[in-house]
Amino acid sequence: MADALLTVENLAVEFQRNRDRIYAVNGVSFSIAPGEALGIVGESGSGKSVTLLSVLGLIAENGRITSGSAVFQGRDLLKLRRRELEEIRGRDIGMIFQNPMTSLNPVMRVGDQIMEVMLTHHVASPKEAYRRTIELLEEMGIPEPEVRFRNYPHEFSGGMRQRIMIAIAIACNPQLLIADEPTTALDVTVQMQILSLLRDLRQTKGMAVALITHDFGVAANFCDRLIVMYAGSVVEVASRAEFIRRPMHPYTLALKESIIEVGHRHREVRAIPGMAPVLTSPPNFCAFADRCPFAIDRCRNERPQLRSFGNGHGVACHRAEEVLELVH
Ligand SMILES: Nc1ncnc2c1ncn2[C@@H]1O[C@H](COP(=O)(O)OP(=O)(O)O)[C@@H](O)[C@H]1O
Ligand code: SF4
Ligand SMILES: [Mg+2]
Known part of the structure; x- marks a missing residue:
């Protein structure tokens, strides 16, 4: 795709575990267009997380990328230095994960955590970052944002914590949001609320979303296009309509x-x-x-x-x- 935001080609990732070599990702290719929602679907262990973590330079120490490229806005992320990737992560590519409790800092006020990402990436002055944090909390549907700014993660419910994670992920207005099982730990009602929040954000901000999920229904509901992964390979790719029809x-x-x-x-x-x-x-x-x-x-x-x-x-x-x- 010539005008793709992210193009991953022939990505392969192996892990070494004791005597075993694990072939976790085996020649995966896909692309995401600006503003598109791409679903990455498959059972647990099919290589969904490793695929996207590799693209972000975040795989475990015993992992190795053995082939491929991941071109984001004209630059191959797999060839960048750690510093360059750190600049892109959190600024141009936002991320949310399954368990917000492990991703949030338990001893830091949530407002400061949202501000921090903007300050680290130099996209706002402290004053602007504060104003924007209040705005973001509001956009996330969190009541009394000035009060909630000062609360700690444990003072929020699971769904509210995930909203705070989303606020952190989108604080710098990324072009791509990677959401790895963002609703798996939540009950069904809250899951729907979070997905609908993500859908609204996509519409208002025009950002692309890569949604990783083991739930085909969730992906088909939310995404324009889906890829299905099995044992580290893409076994099927198509639009939502095609997946429903045939x-x-x-x-x-x-x-x-x-x-x-x-x-x-x-x-x-x-x-x-x-x-x-x-x-x-x-x-x-x-x-x-x-x-x-x-x-x-x-x-x-x-x-x-x-x-x-x-x-x-x-x-x-x-x-x-x-x-x-x-x-x-
Ligand atoms: N650090 C690691 N060491 C060894 N194997 C790993 C490691 N991380 C992931 N794997 C293996 O890679 C495969 C894909 O994992 P993953 O991408 O996390 O699956 P998914 O996200 O689809 O559930 C699995 O077989 C998993 O066991
Ligand atoms: S029929 Fe298709 S999916 Fe089934 S084992 Fe053969 S190649 Fe694989
Ligand atoms: Mg996973």
């Missing part, structure tokens, strides 16, 4: 918990038992084969590449045509 990858079908009668054979694609594998050898095969009702010998011997099916819809499955025929 999901194609057997794993996507299972993720959607579709219990579908497959054509005249009345075969069902069910949420498939088992777990996402941790790969300790390079995936020269389809990592989904052990759980896939469509698997054939070829799937165990050859890695399926992402193939285009028009409308920006890509699927990495040897049998995508047949699955499409059977299911739709």
